[in-house]
Amino acid sequence: AGCNTGDATEKYTVATDNNFVPFEFLNEETGEMEGFDIDLIKAIADEAGFEVEIESMKFDGVVSGMQSGRYDIGIAGMTITEERKETIDFSDPYYDAGLMIAVNKDNEEIKSEDDLAGKKVGTRSGTTSEEYIKANHPDADLVTFPGIVEAYMDLESGRLDAVMYDVPNVQYYVANDSAKLKTVGDILQGEQYGIAFPKDSELVEDVNQALETIIENGTYDDIYEKWFGE
Ligand code: ARG
Known part of the structure; x- marks a missing residue:
């Protein structure tokens, strides 16, 4: 900790909602959050080369947590709206x-x-x-x-x-x-849902690039199939 060598992996906090099936919900058996959003942000983190720590809360907390900059990333089936764009940054859309x-x-x-x-x-x-x-x-x-x-x-x-x-x-x-x-x-x-960030976050570009890559290489489709496939 605190050792800022070039190869230290950054860890970002991710705010998510506590109950929005099938995007994020608590698996009672494992005590872990799961769902489409959780798999997606983990895949993006893998691709972009950072680590994530997921924290679940009420949806309003995700929105206000972005506005206050308390968390680095928010993913909670959050619709990209003009009004929210005034106080929050969004990734490219990831779900219609x-x-x-x-x-x-x-x-x-x-x-x-x-x-x-x-x-x-x-x-x-x-x-x-x-x-x-x-x-x-x-x-x-x-x-x-x-x-x-x-x-x-x-x-x-x-x-x-x-x-x-x-x-x-x-x-x-x-x-x-x-x-x-x-x-x-x-x-x-x-x-359309977008991944949320505090305004002017430098992460937006990296996340967009990673999102594009996992859409192109089939990882996104696998996650989609897992949660929405018949
Ligand atoms: N898409 C709607 C919105 O952004 C509802 C999102 C609810 N998400 C949740 N995780 N409960 O307002």
């Missing part, structure tokens, strides 16, 4: 996402976002879904939760009429849930 609505399987009333007026619609606070609902569905009854799992549970128990959240998370949850929920309507608002 969007928003989607889930309802209970026996719900015949809500078939798309056109049916949300007067309905209780849940999502996670501080996310693009919250902003989308506020901007496009002011007549819906928006309920925000500190974690999305609570929203899904309230939907299943009938306290909510719908949940809106990121397509891959909704689809993963609906597929793995003992099938109480279904998705309805189209993908709303295409979004």
Whole structure:
């Protein structure tokens, strides 16, 4: 430690969310975080030649941790938005996402976002879904939760009429849930995820280069297949 020889490997702290399947979640057995984002940032670190130390927290903590410079890198299915770009730097996009609505399987009333007026619609606070609902569905009854799992549970128990959240998370949850929920309507608002950095971080270029390399050499595809392949 403290020995700054040329071949010492740099170690960077990576902030991630604590529960956003299948991008990052705790493996109860190993006590380690796993998921698409975790594999991706490890592959990028290998390629770029640095080490990472992963710390999981609430999603808002990842965003504020970038703004304050507390962590070197953030990866948490974070959508690249113009607003966030004012205070955070992003890598090139690494995943195409969007928003989607889930309802209970026996719900015949809500078939798309056109049916949300007067309905209780849940999502996670501080996310693009919250902003989308506020901007496009002011007549819906928006309920925000500190974690999305609570929203899904309230939907299943009938306290909510719908949940809106990121397509891959909704689809993963609906597929793995003992099938109480279904998705309805189209993908709303295409979004792209980016790796986040404190403003003007020198790491952005290295990470972009490593990302490009692992996309070209098939490593990205292997990780994608592992988490999203059928
Ligand atoms: N993509 C959405 C956003 O950036 C939601 C991200 C939620 N990510 C998470 N790890 N919980 O606002």
